[in-house]
Amino acid sequence: MPEVIADDSVGLVSPQLLHFDEPLTLRSGRVLPQYDLMIETYGELNADKSNAVLICHALSGDHHAAGYHSMDDAKPGWWDSAIGPGKPIDTNHFFVVALNNLGGCSGSTGPTSINPETGKEYGPDFPIVAVRDWVHSQARLADRLGIEQWAAVIGGSLGGMQVLRWSIQYPQRIRNAVIIASAPKLSAQNIAFNEVARQAIAKDPDFHNGHYLEHGTIPKTGLMQARMLGHLTYLSDDAMRQKFGRELKEGKLNYSFAPEFQVESYLHYQGEKFSTRFDANTYMLMTKALDYFDPAGDYDNDLVKCLAQTLCRFLVVSFTTDWRFSPARSEEIVNALVQVDKDVSYACIESESGHDAFLLPIPRYMAVFGAYMQRIARELGEDVA
């Protein structure tokens, strides 16, 4: 827990739950008659409401992006390294909005919420949501907050896909798109990893076809396995070599099937921890949204044509050892933007941390990101050093 909160922290924060009564028609054709969004905000909205920044979360993220909920919190929000006074997303200049997406399990309407039509949890009956549905719900959130145009929409991984979708779906409502460690669509390999993870969950006898809450169980084992696999793909081969190598847990081989290498223990620990905090149906939904994302699909599979209509500036960032969404995938976005003469900055950051790098305060990453955000702040008339 933080004994004192650092000067560059947003400090103690409180989430807010916003209710939306207007039905939301989803990509699948299904309709969510009403829903809640759990959000957090940091910094102050300026008088003309031009300094708002939206943070889009990745697979297992939520609305708690920065600061602490109480002095007892062991850890701050998931992107505290990037959000706060003097940080790249500088709360001295920006009004930052973070939310838990629909289908999530941290307060927004999702599989663990009560379905008003049945009076029971949605469970597996919660409709499959697509990235465009999230963006649609985020646009309504902007309406509610009186934000006509975001100064920037920012996200990494699945979050970056939401940013890309914003630039296409609401070109007038976004001035800057910051797309980090992302891709214009999943590859067959990406989809395959997701399916193996989903199978681990779906085949856990405690999953009960998603109706586990009614059975008083949770598919802990399946979630643990899904997370072990996910975690493994977020790290680079190099990072694992440096962090664990072939180090043994007990200094010697035991010739048994219990974890013997440190890397095995680490993955067990990560999987275990995740399996008690995350909802399995949400995990299934989030990976489906990843699989489906393919904005060029509506434009004859032509990403250039798809991005031609965007009006914002772009910052695209990738990391050298990210093999989940490699630099080549970010460069597909950059190259398509260049072909239609869009204003795009691109940085491929040297890092050994794989996909996870997007969450880490890597100096060159923070410098590039911070400089880009400062330019936006200066345009707002902010006094930036």
Added chain:
Amino acid sequence: MPEVIADDSVGLVSPQLLHFDEPLTLRSGRVLPQYDLMIETYGELNADKSNAVLICHALSGDHHAAGYHSMDDAKPGWWDSAIGPGKPIDTNHFFVVALNNLGGCSGSTGPTSINPETGKEYGPDFPIVAVRDWVHSQARLADRLGIEQWAAVIGGSLGGMQVLRWSIQYPQRIRNAVIIASAPKLSAQNIAFNEVARQAIAKDPDFHNGHYLEHGTIPKTGLMQARMLGHLTYLSDDAMRQKFGRELKEGKLNYSFAPEFQVESYLHYQGEKFSTRFDANTYMLMTKALDYFDPAGDYDNDLVKCLAQTLCRFLVVSFTTDWRFSPARSEEIVNALVQVDKDVSYACIESESGHDAFLLPIPRYMAVFGAYMQRIARELGEDVA
């Protein structure tokens, strides 16, 4: 099934079961009091027994490396593309020996065999075997066949590790080592993938801590998941992109959790097929042998020192898109051999097929491999075109 058997096939073949009465002390310290090895041979042993070649199999391979067991067989042995008259391992010149390794499930003593001490299947009580144990048992097999020195020991992936171990453990008994798509030891990432696969099996309720045969079940689901993951890592991102891309099974998205993309269906099919033919305890054992393999561990973790004692010539082959055992891993072996002035040839083959490439008849691969083997045949006094 083969309506006619091609001229370059070894044709119809029959496995033989050899019994060994002498106890085998394993690396773990446990002792296998007696055991059987299931083998196949192709070609003829020459008078001075100098033309014998040993084939070492990988994780899911066995003794049936080439030819057909009957005219009803749908497929030939697993390495039929490389073994036969006129093929790289040319049975006009070489006497080829292939075996199922100890711990296997295709006839050699393993978890599904009867433990003579209990009268029941070994199941999970079968001792964990290491690569050096296999090589030890293969040396006894050579003794049995009257083969003092192999003209070559050949293997890919886990098979290549056995070859490397042969060159260290029995330097006088091997003239040529052909190490394909292999590594001097697993990386943390490799171990992590194995552990995720083992967890899928171990946590299947039908696994019963390995005692599934006694319960009249098999852990099909776990094996299927392990194979889906394994298969995914054997293919390259490029190969999957070309083979499947984002192609849909039914031409449209269904917004459901059933497989929607072709790549998902393919992995399901591969996993399903494997789960009915392979023993789960064997899978567990084989992945442990992979994890443990680290011959330099006995030489102050110095691969150069470890390989200094080898006497054979080496052919090392890697494949550009193999990310399970990348070219860099093969080059560790090559560089260590070069440092101690060993006779080593190395080819990194351009291929889009990932780790699986080692099983495919890629023209440049077959040419390099064939030329190397022809040199050996010429030294035997064979008349090679």
